[in-house]
Amino acid sequence: MPTYLPHTPAEDEAMLAFLGMTSMDELFAHLPAAVRLAGGLDLPPGRSELDVLDDMSALAGRNAAATMTCFAGAGAYDHEIPPVVRALASRSEFVTAYTPYQPEVAQGVLQALFEYQTLVSRLSGLPIANASLYDGAAALVESLNLAAGAQGRSRIVLSSGVHPHWRAAARTFAAGTGHQIEESPLVEGVTQWPTAPGEGVAAVVVAYPNYLGYLEDLDAARALADASGALLIVAIDPVAAALVRSAASWGADVVIGEGQPFGTPLSFGGPYLGLFAVREDLVRRLPGRIVGETLDAAGRRAFVTTLRAREQDIRRERATSNVCTNQTLMAVTAAVQLGWLGSQGLREVAERCASGAHELFERALKIPGVAPYAPAPFVREFALRLDRPAREVLASMAEHGVLGGVAARSLVGEGDASLSPGGEDVVIVTVTERHRAPDLDAYEAALRAAVAR
Amino acid sequence: MPTYLPHTPAEDEAMLAFLGMTSMDELFAHLPAAVRLAGGLDLPPGRSELDVLDDMSALAGRNAAATMTCFAGAGAYDHEIPPVVRALASRSEFVTAYTPYQPEVAQGVLQALFEYQTLVSRLSGLPIANASLYDGAAALVESLNLAAGAQGRSRIVLSSGVHPHWRAAARTFAAGTGHQIEESPLVEGVTQWPTAPGEGVAAVVVAYPNYLGYLEDLDAARALADASGALLIVAIDPVAAALVRSAASWGADVVIGEGQPFGTPLSFGGPYLGLFAVREDLVRRLPGRIVGETLDAAGRRAFVTTLRAREQDIRRERATSNVCTNQTLMAVTAAVQLGWLGSQGLREVAERCASGAHELFERALKIPGVAPYAPAPFVREFALRLDRPAREVLASMAEHGVLGGVAARSLVGEGDASLSPGGEDVVIVTVTERHRAPDLDAYEAALRAAVAR
């Protein structure tokens, strides 16, 4: 029976004897008989870690998607993660530490988080960033809670251009908070905002770019927020952010996003990294942890989690967020990855993504049966309309080793306001800096073959 | 042009200016014109590390042997290396440190080496072990130098059962030291020692087990050493050592060996780990580094490289060894791997190797055209005599994904005294704890098919 226990039978005996006991059973003797498990757990017997590693490798081998050229994006991006980032982010001091409750022995994680906050702040253009949330969806949910609390209102005007899964999560949690979420549909790929939003709107939420890849004019969203006294929440793509106007410069009050592109592998969707930044005056409503700079008893610079009074362990039922464990390791990883990229590298990556996407877009349009979904500008992700159902096309592209994108319909439910009626034929295509000319060629060939079929 | 330089062009300029220079050329201006390289190096242009990693992966992919079930041994063994050993031995503090010249900041490596020395001492049964040599071959070479120095003699009686490559290395270096190496042939797989060795013998050298896997009676070797006033040098297999009599108990004065089986992958032959242990009174002739325990200025326990006066940097041309850089990381790895195995695990591994080897041996003998090479006992490695040339048989086994062993002839030159005349048909087969029943089945099937062909 493999375990990681240090105890030898003799030690067990001695320790039990110290307690006046002779068997492990006695440690559990005070459990009511009815709840004591008699027969043991119904699990397969334990196996050595090497055997289990073999099994897990075999499972891993059954994920054909892992070895394909990946043009799927839609909120999860296949960026380069260099050896140095892997090496640093996997240092066991970071991996096996707990939440920095004792700052004197946690300056490593705390300072890395302080640096991460700085980076998110610069990316978003807003002065305050927290030390991470679970993922982009969680960031959206928390941002709605923040806005509702800050404005004392409960209506949310939500662009259908926000990632469908995030919107779905928002709806799920609204069942608890009671927020009324009103979606503004996409028309030709961009949000059609209500003209007269009415009373009680806490937040206007928009994605920039939106989940189909399109850049929307945020002046309209800002104007709507102003008109309704609401906060403007902008969901960003942090890589595209290196090229496009900062959310803050459009007037965002809260910026949210998915931080996975910074050093975290695709990971079948998690663990990812929820980005969250706010205006200075919203800091006391910030969900999650935030690290601040201070001094130690000897006057030396030190970092510590601060404004703890907001958090659930102190504020309890009056807390505005319940988040406790977050995604610190991914935040540290993001700081490392951004440190690796540097200002110039980040911009180059974004430019490569964009150049590749625009080239692929043009090449795709030359294929009969392929059309742009909408005429709006995009950065590194775009939507195509195909002559055939997107899922079928993608399936046949997969036979050529190409993960050709994400079928928009696979992300959204029927009747979702983000796709014009139908929408079975829409595919979202993403290009990253990892794609090189032969990859684009392979894409074009696979798509051509698939559409023709 | 990718590099790892931190310098920006502006910094280059400023630094050059401080030196009163305006170009890098000036730094090299004092080199005679005739030796200054004008055109630059004739190398392909630099490429990003990710591109190069791709290329190296492609090369790695062209080593079909890497994915075969490996029954090859002969001094390089395919043992299990668990994740925990990989994780600890690859900690960058160990990997990127230099030789512990400043013990105050090198206690990590020093203590690990002290522990390694203890482990090698216990394995060999001799009290003093050094902190590593390059590999088993280097250990042999150094042991001959030690013996020659200690005994003031230059004749070496060397069993042909010692690994052929080690013997070859010994011959190479004897061209410098002038040692006369006299090989005692193997007959029926065991050494036939000279009856009257004569004068001037510095060392008698034997392998236990020998390179064909056989266990020889070391009393004869010890008696020969005694009769000639020579040291007895025994080359051990450190895994087999968990089961067989310790070299020290046979009367070895020096124990050498290849430490690769302890946590170092096959690595196409290096870096490996030369094991070296001696009697207490030979310590001042020990080649390489040795770590000792001492105190610091405050009386705390501390470790330090000691008896430095033996080493080349102090003794210079009078040093008995020139070794400087050794294989510290492999020694640290061995300490970690042995810590993982524990007393019991090491024994279990050895027993598994032996059980598998004996089973495979019996199964092989049932195949027509396969015979034992010699009747001597073995531990985990044995030699078979085939009806057909070993290399051809191995080639056809490889088609079944089985690396069926090592052709003895591929290790030895023509006329080597370790193989009876011919010997083209001898294959050395090794079983490790990694082999499971299906692997043995595959072996048997592949061998049967190959021999029948």
Add this chain to the structure above:
Amino acid sequence: MSAAGGRAASAPLVGGAGEPTMFELSAPGRRAAQLRATTVAARAIEEMIPAAHRRLDDLETADLAERDLVGHFTRLSARQYSVDLGAYPLGSCTMKYNPKVADEVAALSGLAHVHPAAPASLTQGWLELLVTLEERLCAITGMAAATLQPAAGAAGELTGLLLIRAYHRARGDERRRVLIPDSAHGTNPASVTLSGYEVTTVPSNERGLVDLVALEERLGPDVAGIMLTNPNTLGLFEEEIEQIAALVHGVGGLLYYDGANLNAILGRARPGDMGFDVVHMNLHKTFATPHGGGGPGAGPVAVGASLAAFLPGPRAVRAGDGFAWATPERSIGRVHGWHGNALVLARALAYIEIHGGEGLRAVAEHAVLNANWLRRRLADVLPAAYERPCMHECVLTASALKEATGVRALDVAKSLLDEGFHAPTVYFPLVVEEALMVEPTETESAETVEALAQALERIVARAHEDPAALHEAPRTTPVGRVDEARAARHLVTTEDAARRNGLR
């Protein structure tokens, strides 16, 4: 000039200086990144992005050479305590040893490099892994089905409460309140609020357990359920759990099990058998996935059969010979952007498969053994708040010590750092004064637990001799006691704020 990237003075090994931030190390023009050669033609930004959308300024992050990047984060790591360095007896957090094999599982390229939207036909390995884990978790907890989406315990709580809500609603039953014991973890009440319910606190009795009389008083038809952890946050098993279950179920309420303490009962008892209807698990506690300095975790929620139809979707399910995604018919919807913290789930499954049922039971037994041994060992040093058999953790109190010497639980905790141990959880649960909540976990040896006891003994002795010294602890750490009040008063959370405040 920017700081020296190759200066190790901030590593505790040498020097004692602070570590510059990556921004202090940054120098314009430096870079680490080497991008692959590409033959995709670069396009001018003007060709791609309309002027109105183009970034107005150049984004400045931090510019470091690879060497300086490595130095910086290696030195930061050296300023960080971790399980791999030593014991972390943080009650409630279950900081046990994280087997290294799980790191290799999570790094398997066939797991790590899979896009979450790839079709099920191309991700059968992942789906099988998720289904298997769900089955294992159900077997361990005694429940019928589970969702793996929640990314941590708190997310699991909220998910579970929304399931309870959906369950009641589906029966046309709008309830209002959720009961929580006063010893509960802060996430519990916070989650209740977010689920739209009101918290009703149930006091603990003098034995540290739910006061049954008080519970009964608070029950009523508007009670949606009760959230409990069992063992509770005092490390005590709620022995009257059957009665509690009967009472709550009696008014139509459901029982929610906060699985943060599941480590104590693995293979010895199951929430399902105790009458719980909804269970979350903290895989990062019980199943040893590393905490990552504060996350990621994973907080799957398992439910009884009557709630299965409400689970979030899509869920991986068996489908013929293979696996497919399916959304339960009355699903509350999605609670995660994708499928949950998948690589954390993979780690946990590996841990479970290695241990098997017997191994997991041994885990619980030794966790409980260590805790009880320590509690008894310390009886004369720092008494337990409740002198009775504990489960995997026990809550000590320094209130007598404080009275006698002025040394508080916090001082004891900080002093422990100087002794080479991480501090216990302090001032939690709130119902115990000067609480020190100690959880040795099963992966610490008898020798380690004894050394911890001796360290506490020394600290308490010193408290009587020289209390001032303890107020000044820790002294051997990279920084001394940190001024938390100042951090909140002068809020500086970014390098830019530090610059604006003249701190750089």
Add this chain to the structure above:
Amino acid sequence: MSAAGGRAASAPLVGGAGEPTMFELSAPGRRAAQLRATTVAARAIEEMIPAAHRRLDDLETADLAERDLVGHFTRLSARQYSVDLGAYPLGSCTMKYNPKVADEVAALSGLAHVHPAAPASLTQGWLELLVTLEERLCAITGMAAATLQPAAGAAGELTGLLLIRAYHRARGDERRRVLIPDSAHGTNPASVTLSGYEVTTVPSNERGLVDLVALEERLGPDVAGIMLTNPNTLGLFEEEIEQIAALVHGVGGLLYYDGANLNAILGRARPGDMGFDVVHMNLHKTFATPHGGGGPGAGPVAVGASLAAFLPGPRAVRAGDGFAWATPERSIGRVHGWHGNALVLARALAYIEIHGGEGLRAVAEHAVLNANWLRRRLADVLPAAYERPCMHECVLTASALKEATGVRALDVAKSLLDEGFHAPTVYFPLVVEEALMVEPTETESAETVEALAQALERIVARAHEDPAALHEAPRTTPVGRVDEARAARHLVTTEDAARRNGLR
């Protein structure tokens, strides 16, 4: 009772205690190892091994749980300085940054899991790698062919000398002596002795270079060759190398190039063009393969065309479309158990391919720039032994300081540790009194070199104010100044010896 495996006190982060040895942590019956399930039937040892060969006792190593093993080696790592923590300006050792990509190269399973005796047909990737590296090294040094077998620089030296010997012998020319400058590294004379030659020392002139007159005096028909490093161990370029070559060649001797200092001239000059016949390279210096705390290294030896036939074998060679093994016709034989430190070779090739010719030249330029800048910067603090342009390293002398204050080079070195830098090489080369040999390497930034200069400045200032303090340095390290004499006097090199000596 054995020591506590989960106690972090020995990590410099907390506490300050010593770290127990793994034997002190050991407790019988504990184990970390989990072996795979096997269906190979276990056999009794009696069935397999005759009684006369069976082990007499049970071998006892160390018995630890995985948790304690991890704690122990993680804490040991925290007690170890390394390039990743900070600058390591150890002259002669070239402790530059080791790119992490090379770790991944060395871990590629297609490289790491290949048996060295597998037939060439199954290891074509490896053979191609070796051939490519050999070609690159020849291009860099200006030589015709190389052996990759030598496992380190010293092994390369001996190999090279045996090649020289074989060359002369093949011409029926038994020579007796090898010349070596007095500044040479200790491995040079030691290798000469082992190669069967006698050392003749050539003094340096007042410029720190080979004294041509003295050289000529020592030359004769019995001189097999001369071993030089260029730049030499003083960091100075032997400007009269052409004359030296002419003189030595004039008597029929060969020139051996010790490549430990190749970092200085990459892409700027080549040993082959200087007249050298044999060149060894320390891949662990020039080509940034990590030193591993003392090894492994790799010391390939490249030779001119006239020596190629003597190279060790087998060598990987091109053969048609593929690659094969071949042994040069007059090979001196094998100098390694297999093919050399293959994974180190793979790392070095990756480094070379990343840099290309221009990148390597930039490496040398910046190594030389940093060293000269530092030398100039310190002119008034610690003067260089030879006030002239240096190459990639420079030798400073503390002899004036010693005279003035009693503070020795060793004290300066130990004080530097407290400043957050590794110490320079001290008391080498032997020709300089109170030598401090500093090699910043090209991977340290201007800021780091400046910080190093400031630290030395502070130390020298303190030497004048409070010399006693420097004798007591270092004080912020895990242990203080170590008593080396005691270690040699009371030799304790194993745990068992420590026990016998009452130290446990």
